[in-house]
Amino acid sequence: MANSSPPISIRTRATAAFGIRYPIVQGGLARIARAELAAAVSEAGGLGQIAVAGVAEPEALRAEIRKAKSLTSQPFSVNFPMGYLKMDDLIELAAEERVAAMSFTGGDPSRHLRRLEGSGITALVLVSGPEQAKKAEQGGAHVLAVVGYEGGGHIGRTDLTTLVGTPLVVRSVGIPVLAGGGIADGYGLAAALALGAEGVEVGTRFIAVKETRAHQNYKDLVVRSGGQDTVVVKKTLRTPGRAVNNSWSRRILEAEAAGESPEVILAMVKADSNERGILHGDVDSSLLWLGQSAALVDDVPTAGELIARMVAQAHAASVRLARTMHQLG
Template sequence: MRTRFTELFGVTHPVVQGGMQWVGRAPLVAAVANAIALGFITALTQPTPEDLRTEIRRARELTDRPFGVNLTILPAITPPPYAEYRQVVIDEGVPVVETAGANPVEHLEHFHSAGIKVIHKCTSVRHALTAQALGVDALSVDGFECAGHPGEDDIPGLVLLPAAADALEIPFIASGGFADGRGLVAALALGADGINMGTRFMATVESGIHQNVKDRLVEAGERDTRLIFRQLRNTARVADNAVSREVVERLAAGAAFEDVRELVAGVRGAKVYETGDLDHGIWTAGMVQALVRDVPTCAELVSRIVREAEEIIGGRLAGMAQAVVVAGS
């Protein structure tokens, strides 16, 4: 299944495991790479740039196939040493970087000078056009269904993806709401060149999070997420649990961020993945968890998605097209 994306990034399958805080570690990323798809180590999951270097080398011990690093750029009073993380990526010869959050312009020249391709994650067509004009190599376009930050426009993928296809010239992958072959076929039909999955890859054997979290993803439905920070215009889609419900209630009652800061602390979310206590903190999950019904290996998952997509394209859709031709002859 060749697309502009597979050609540009040298992978066989148009399936991507996007960067996920506390999840995108070497064993998962290497397993995705060995399934001849594209996975991303999450840079800021690593406490220091040198820890990132160690994690990249750890992944290389597990796979000889290409993988990337996610660098999420967020505003902060004391920002992480982004330039140092960036230099580790360059020094280690990582072939592709996924940027997200703020405008990646200050990093692009450095990555491109080192021959590194950049995929930038966007939640709107206008932001995608800006990133394209800056010179990124490809885009990840996130619909409102996605886990994490879906932006403030609330545009679902069924509208956002064809709108992006009409406006963009460079390849892009579809993110938010994808878990199986049906989604891959739909994304391709809507104009994307592949799919980016986070929640679905969380529920795999190689994902290093607690089994309780994986089991919850299998059990959960499409209504079992919460949108927090709506009032702050920094919307995030997270799992529905006691903490996310309390955050929503406090902010709806007029609380400020300082009033919920302790509840949403990243260290609490990390503990959920480590201990399996689903109500300890905020953790991300997309609406697509409704389509997650097992915990396969990454190889099994990628193979199944591609097989399902090929069967749909070569079977049901081909049969429908032939029936239309016959009916019209």
């Protein structure tokens, strides 16, 4: 029977790969995840991440990495979105700064994975299905994260849900897999472990914590969300992403339905459309990423409080399951 108190660590191959206590990885969260959030998550036992999107100038990224190091001695990661920025110099810089991990989203990172071979840096690659997973493993990824259809931001083109996609990816590769999409608490963590994942990557939930630079209006929107107020945009660009259903995302959908050119759609999803909500609080006339798991969010704790809560919830779920299985036996 499980112990009555939450564990001081949850050991999986993912925690061993990253050198962390709990298999909880904070999502990349473009333009939101800076040093303060990454450090707070890592200090609490998870793996925090600094998003390159928003600090794409080399010296700005260097400053964020060094700030995070001044705030925690624990491992943290830097998140790189493929296909939008020139990454080579930034990846080289992060390697020079000896970050513990790097994550890659939204494209083929094979060339960058080769660059990291033998560096001691753990490479995390986000995938949306088994075929991508196999290619990433062959390319040199150390850990994978499955992006389920429920997730916020870029979700891949397979439309697989987390419940189905996670075991499919786990069966297809030999390296550790994290589950992402629809997970906002420790019960989701316990479910992911039951599916064969070795941890979770959590995005939307970490928007609504005190250490993010997200505007309070955005955090309040996450807390208010009922989970049915999101839409998937950018399908015509073959880079679908789940966002808040507001006037701006509806304009994007109308433009896509009308057959507007990729150039027109791209102009509507540029960084400034995102920053209007994130930085200035205009949550109606901006493109704001949001996953369905927002329905499970009802407060704005610190990152440390959230992780402690998730661990306690996961433990409670495991105890309940153990008791149920014992009774069945």
